[in-house]
Amino acid sequence: MKLLIADDESKLRQLLSDFFKSEGYEVALAADGREALEIFNAAPEDVSLIILDVMMPYVDGWRVCKEIRKTSRVPIIMLTAKSEEADELESFEKGANDYIPKPFSLNVLLARVQARIEKPAAASEPANVLRYNGLVIDQDTHEITLDGKPLNLTPIEYEVMVLLIRNKGKVYSREQLLSLVWGYDYYGGDRTVDTHMGRLRSKLNDFGVKYLKTIRGYGYKLDN
Amino acid sequence: MKLLIADDESKLRQLLSDFFKSEGYEVALAADGREALEIFNAAPEDVSLIILDVMMPYVDGWRVCKEIRKTSRVPIIMLTAKSEEADELESFEKGANDYIPKPFSLNVLLARVQARIEKPAAASEPANVLRYNGLVIDQDTHEITLDGKPLNLTPIEYEVMVLLIRNKGKVYSREQLLSLVWGYDYYGGDRTVDTHMGRLRSKLNDFGVKYLKTIRGYGYKLDN
DNA sequence: AGCCATCGTGACCCAATCGTGAAATAGCGG
DNA sequence: CCGCTATTTCACGATTGGGTCACGATGGCT
Secondary structure, rough: OOOEEEEOHHHHHHHHHHHHHHHEEEEEEEEEEEEEEEEEHHHHHHHOOEEEEEEOOOOHHHHHHHHHHHHHOEEEEEEEOOOOOOOOOHHHOOOOOOOEOOOOOHHHHHHHHHOOOOOOOHOOOOOOOEEEOEEEEOOOOEEEEEOOOOEEHHHHHHHHHHHHHHHOOEEOEEEEEHHHHHOOOOOOHHHHHHHHHHHHHHHHHHHHHHHHHEEEOOOOEEEO | OEEEEEOOHHHHHHHHHHHHHHOOOOEEEEEEEEHHHHHHOOOOOEEEEEEEEEEOOOOOHHHHHHHHHHHHHOOEEEEHHHHHHHHHHHHHHEEEEOEEEEEOOOHHHHHHHHHHHHOOOOOOOOOOEEEOOOOOEEEEEEEEEOOOEEOOHHHHHHHHHHHHHHHOOOOOOOHHHHHHOOOOOOOOOHHHHHHHHHHHHHHHHHHHHHHHHEEEOOOEEOOO
């Protein structure tokens, strides 16, 4: 599913692009009406839906909408500035399928888009899950289970585990851990790391003592 | 579901036609009262609802309405010019089921139409309903019920619930919620989110405390 | 204009979490 | 086995994050 998004504000354009891409859509961008028409006419069949800002240089959204309607019934959603409280009727008259006043919430926009076209291969999301010897970390739901039993880790513990599991076997010094997990500008003693490792080990039980290794003189690692 | 729309203004006729077609209705058009009666009498059973402009040449809307009422109880909605406001009573007297002053918003008209007849071939739209543990959200009617009992959620609460229920389990940070629900350019403290979550929880009662989880340090999620 | 629902914010409180130092323990080389 | 150092453990006070509340602002509706 390909969306054509036309807006002259580059920041908003980027935001929308990122957002819809993250929702699984293909996105083509236009900075003004002329560009939008060019892109559309180059491959009308590829475009499943068009989002048009009303206010654009050279050729405004209304014009684009009218032009496209001469040759196509592709769904069009107009974005109108609040001040332009354009007549809803006028919007539909020009052939738009929907219109949304700025500012809008991405959620609403997404809903409107989905109402117009089939949902894209939503299942394409690769489910953000890390696994390691019975330990499962789902980064979307923030759920951690060990052999199926849920664990309750604090934010720091969680971050440490994610880091270590992502780099199984790699040894991290206390300084590295502090800067990676706590933040590059963290200022504090490195006994802190020990304490947290201890807490992790006790929560992880067997798993902890078995795999969370101390490398004397260097730091910690998750055994391979 | 077939609508018969009679209006002598060709522009408005076309607009209404397009609009209702895009909403999934079948549409028959008449440019004046005579035509409307002809079409209706040719196949009275096919017409589910009639939209009549009052001001039409040859035979006006009132006449059409009266004629049809002699033989049928099909729902009739009258469109009246603003200046004719006084006609409301007369309108019902003549047998119309509803009347709408011009200019009107398409959404209002659609709502009135839907109130009179069943929703059309939902075939194209797979009934936009979200369900989760006794909570039912109908995105078409914006109705939310919990164990059958209707809930009264504010717009923000509604959007939040829709978002969370659509992505069960996924953790949303306050920032994400703000940009997804409030709008990409919302600028404000994130304690706001807490407050709304609190309100949601209290409205959702047991359900709230049971499933609307706080992930300390990260945000909120709807438990799985 | 006035009313009412909704919203945003700051203040306050509580509980979870964190950081620290000190004491206890373990590892390691001789 | 000894002594030294690194690590673990522990307890406690400090900090942070979240829940709740009340108030004022806002905006739609009558």
